[in-house]
Amino acid sequence: MDNKGHDHHAKNIGWAILINIGITVAEAIGGTLSGSLALLSDAGHNLSDVISLVLSFLGEKLSEKKATRRHTFGFKRTQIFTALINSLSLVGIAFFIVMEALKRISSPPELSLGLMLGIATIGLIGNLFSMVILGKKESNLNIKAAYLHLFYDAISSLAVIGSGLLIYLTGWVIADLIVSLLIAGMVLWSGLGVIKKTIHIFMQGVPEHLEFDKILQDILGVSGVKSVHGLHIWSIDSNDVFLSCHICMDVSDRKGNTDRIIQEINQMLQENHRIRHTVIQMENQNLCEMDELCNK
Numbered sequence: 001m002d003n004k005g006h007d008h009h010a011k012n013i014g015w016a017i018l019i020n021i022g023i024t025v026a027e028a029i030g031g032t033l034s035g036s037l038a039l040l041s042d043a044g045h046n047l048s049d050v051i052s053l054v055l056s057f058l059g060e061k062l063s064e065k066k067a068t069r070r071h072t073f074g075f076k077r078t079q080i081f082t083a084l085i086n087s088l089s090l091v092g093i094a095f096f097i098v099m100e101a102l103k104r105i106s107s108p109p110e111l112s113l114g115l116m117l118g119i120a121t122i123g124l125i126g127n128l129f130s131m132v133i134l135g136k137k138e139s140n141l142n143i144k145a146a147y148l149h150l151f152y153d154a155i156s157s158l159a160v161i162g163s164g165l166l167i168y169l170t171g172w173v174i175a176d177l178i179v180s181l182l183i184a185g186m187v188l189w190s191g192l193g194v195i196k197k198t199i200h201i202f203m204q205g206v207p208e209h210l211e212f213d214k215i216l217q218d219i220l221g222v223s224g225v226k227s228v229h230g231l232h233i234w235s236i237d238s239n240d241v242f243l244s245c246h247i248c249m250d251v252s253d254r255k256g257n258t259d260r261i262i263q264e265i266n267q268m269l270q271e272n273h274r275i276r277h278t279v280i281q282m283e284n285q286n287l288c289e290m291d292e293l294c295n296k
Contacts, residue, residue: 030119034112090191097184124157204234
């Protein structure tokens with residue numbers, strides 16, 4: 001992604017931060033005055049939104065920094081680091097909501113429904129507007145983590161409104177606690193999903209959208225390639241995939257043009273798998289005595 005794309009994301013995140021600070025303050029005051037745990041839970045989730053968006057903003061700005069002699073990959077992995085922190089905060093918020101709900105089961109407080117519904121509606125509108133500003137970027141885990149915060153907070157606000165209407169119609173005050181637990185479940189599920197993806201990247205796993213065996217067979221299908229060993233496929237952020245491998249040349253091509261083989265492999269990888277960063281070592285025989293997975 002170029003600097004223009006990062007600047008666009010950072011600007012949008014900045015607007016979303018301002019909106020969510022306002023929502024957090026309004027819901028915290030409204031939840032306290034109305035006695036609604038669901039609304040207070042939503043305020044806590046919105047506070048995590050603000051933290052998430054600030055981290056996302058910093059992640060996007062740091063990702064713009066170019067590679068240096070000390071950090072040869074640049075600072076793109078800050079995007080994944082901030083996504084991990086954001087998702088961990090989602091898990092923390094979920095557990096906080098559950099603990100507060102359990103405390104209130106025995107003695108549900110009286111609720112001020114008018115205030116509860118009014119503040120929840122403001123929160124819903126604010127979160128929907130923030131989502132539109134931010135935009136959902138599936139390929140950018142940093143933006144996706146921040147978007148999930150906003151999405152589930154919008155769902156939370158909608159659930160608070162629904163519980164308020166249910167209490168108004170039926171007097172069933174326990175609905176406020178049930179909605180809080182449902183919010184906690186959704187938040188926990190989304191947080192764990194992002195955590196799984198970020199850890200996979202930190203562990204230098206093969207990106208989920210790529211198939212190791214398919215890439216291996218495509219490389220073996222290039223003319224002049226006899227075998228492949230030491231094949232590594234990994235990514236440093238949500239977008240950039242890297243590949244390195246050793247190629248044993250076919251007997252008939254050992255005196256041929258190695259540049260031609262490398263160029264054909266790179267072209268195939270870019271066209272078939274969108275892999276643009278490669279390191280390919282050509283050999284006449286398996287000098288490393290490894291298989292394709294680097295096992296001796």
